[in-house]
Amino acid sequence: MNEIDNQLSAARCPLCRKPVDAAFKPFCSKRCADIDLNRWLSGVYAVPVKEDEDEDGTRLPEGEPGEKS
Numbered sequence: 083m084n085e086i087d088n089q090l091s092a093a094r095c096p097l098c099r100k101p102v103d104a105a106f107k108p109f110c111s112k113r114c115a116d117i118d119l120n121r122w123l124s125g126v127y128a129v130p131v132k133e134d135e136d137e138d139g140t141r142l143p144e145g146e147p148g149e150k151s
């Protein structure tokens with residue numbers, strides 16, 4: 083009946099399902115921990131900035147370059 087005890091104690095990495103390393107709980111490695119951290123950060127900073135472009139009221143028609151240099 084060791085299998086049941088194994089499943090209870092061996093947590094799995096939520097990203098790749100590998101056995102968790104105690105040093106990187108709840109992940110299996112630093113790589114997975116970093117991936118999750120990056121996801122979290124990108125979620126925090128994912129702010130719709132482009133909507134502000136309308137403030138100027140200058141919308142360039144598609145296919146026509148608005149500025150010459």
Ligand SMILES: [Zn+2]
Nearest residue numbers: 095098110114
């Ligand atoms: Zn992993």
